[in-house]
Amino acid sequence: VHVELATGDVKHSWSAHSSTVSRLVASPDQKQFVSISWDGLCKFWNVEDGAEQFASPQHNQAVYAVRFGAAGSLVSGAADGSVIRWGADGSMVQRHTLHEGAVAGVEPTPAGLWSASLDSTLR
Numbered sequence: 001v002h003v004e005l006a007t008g009d010v011k012h013s014w015s016a017h018s019s020t021v022s023r024l025v026a027s028p029d030q031k032q033f034v035s036i037s038w039d040g041l042c043k044f045w046n047v048e049d050g051a052e053q054f055a056s057p058q059h060n061q062a063v064y065a066v067r068f069g070a071a072g073s074l075v076s077g078a079a080d081g082s083v084i085r086w087g088a089d090g091s092m093v094q095r096h097t098l099h100e101g102a103v104a105g106v107e108p109t110p111a112g113l114w115s116a117s118l119d120s121t122l123r
């Protein structure tokens with residue numbers, strides 16, 4: 001649900017995924033947001049009108065982590081141990097499967113991409 005803070009009015013309400021939505025994050029420029037879900041999807045949305053821009057089914061299992069970095073870069077991590085770096089257009093730029101367990105956290109930094117997994121590793 002998208003609620004106007006000043007008035008409390010509901011601007012948008014929709015069913016976005018077929019399973020639990022695990023996280024919602026806004027882009028640094030506040031023009032886009034991304035929802036991730038246990039259905040394995042990362043969905044990209046327009047903040048202004050709530051329209052879905054892209055749905056990217058590149059993870060094979062539930063998506064648990066998502067984070068915007070500098071210049072709007074986006075990374076996500078999933079139960080299948082994969083970490084994906086996304087393009088601004090919702091395309092997959094890079095996919096890694098270096099973890100043996102679910103990815104619980106991702107962090108893009110100027111030094112590179114970091115990920116943390118339930119297999120007790122940082123990559």
